[in-house]
Amino acid sequence: xxxxxxxxxxxxxxxxxxxxxxxxxxxxxxxxxxxxxxxxxxxxxxxxxxxxxxxxxxxxxxxxxxxxxxxxxxxxxxxxxxxxxxxxxxxxxxxxxxxxxxxxxxxxxxxxxxxxxxxxxxxxxxxxxxxxxxxxxxxxxxxxxxx
Numbered sequence: 001x002x003x004x005x006x007x008x009x010x011x012x013x014x015x016x017x018x019x020x021x022x023x024x025x026x027x028x029x030x031x032x033x034x035x036x037x038x039x040x041x042x043x044x045x046x047x048x049x050x051x052x053x054x055x056x057x058x059x060x061x062x063x064x065x066x067x068x069x070x071x072x073x074x075x076x077x078x079x080x081x082x083x084x085x086x087x088x089x090x091x092x093x094x095x096x097x098x099x100x101x102x103x104x105x106x107x108x109x110x111x112x113x114x115x116x117x118x119x120x121x122x123x124x125x126x127x128x129x130x131x132x133x134x135x136x137x138x139x140x141x142x143x144x145x146x147x
Contacts, residue, residue, distance in 0.1 A: 001051060001093070001095055001098060001099060001100040001103050002020065002022070002051070002100075003100070004099075004100025004101065004103070004104065005049060005100060005103060005104070005107055006018070008104055008107060008108070009049075009107075012108075012111070014111070017036075017039060017045060019032055019035035019036040019039070019048075020032045020036075020050075020051075029052040029057050029058055029061070030057070030058075030061045032050075032058075033050050033052070033057070033058035033061035033062050034061055034062075034064075034065075036048040036050055036062070036090070037050075037061065037062040037064070037065040037068050037070070037090060038065060040062075040065070040067070040068055040089050040090055041065040041066055041067045041068050046089065047089050047090065047091070047110070047111065048062070048089070048090045048091070049090075049091045049092075049093065049107055049110070050062060050070070050090060050091070050092045050093070051092065051093040051094070051095040051103075052092070052094075052095060053094065053095055053096040054072075054094050054096060054097075055072040055073075055092040055093045055094040055095070056072055056092075056094075058070075058092045059071070059072040059090075059092040062090045062092065066131050066132065067089075067128070067131075068089060068090055069082075069086055069087060069088045069089055069090070069124070069127065070088065070089075070090035070091070070092055071086065071088040071090070071091060071092065072092045072093075072094070073091055073092070073093070073106050073110065074094065074098075074106075075106060076105045076106050076108075076109040078106075079091060079106045079107075079109045079110040079113070080109050080110075080113045082110070083109075083110060083113035083114065083115060084113055084114070084115065084116045084120070085116065085120045085123075086120070086123075086124065086127075087115040087120070087121075087124050088110070091106070091107065091110040093106065093107075
């Protein structure tokens, strides 16, 4: 999958910063995911594409970084909605179950879809507020009622 996606990104004019491994052996994916997530969190990269066996582990790691909104998308529709409604900036993929050919439209959609803003911006701002510990006015009461 990696070589297919690197070729896709290169041919589409995207700069590829390879933070991963070329090994088929089991690796400590949190280290690689953190490298890429840090680039996005620090503004050195606009977006990132990560993969592990299920895509879940690298998503969990990436979402530990302030400003990162990672989505583990299984199809182009999920990637589109994550971009349009959540301004997701990291896409994670299940390398164990997706081929490069299956991942290609997911990546193309993720990179080709803009954030809609509007009512969705308010929600992204709320996510950022939760992340920083500064909830929006009234949000604490809403959180208490939902538990």
